[in-house]
Amino acid sequence: MSLLVMLQEVAKAAVDLAPLAKLGAGLAAGIATIGAAMGIGKIGSSALESMARQPEAAGSIQTSMIIAAALIEGVSFFALVVCLLIAL
Numbered sequence: 001m002s003l004l005v006m007l008q009e010v011a012k013a014a015v016d017l018a019p020l021a022k023l024g025a026g027l028a029a030g031i032a033t034i035g036a037a038m039g040i041g042k043i044g045s046s047a048l049e050s051m052a053r054q055p056e057a058a059g060s061i062q063t064s065m066i067i068a069a070a071l072i073e074g075v076s077f078f079a080l081v082v083c084l085l086i087a088l
Contacts, residue, residue, distance in 0.1 A: 025087035029080050036076030040069045 047065035
């Protein structure tokens, strides 16, 4: 049985996949949020450790940390918006 025939049979059955799409979007949003939180936490801990080792470089380290955290947060926000669009 070819793939095209199987897809046509599934389409004829008119299975409602909307609840599964919403479940998948919710799981994806949660995973994206957890990943971003872990990434920002790792950046923060590494920055604090490096500032403790080299206090004279604290200003540039803090600036780099804030920029990296903002980029991670932006990607996380984009992932959440995509997940919400899938759910709607």
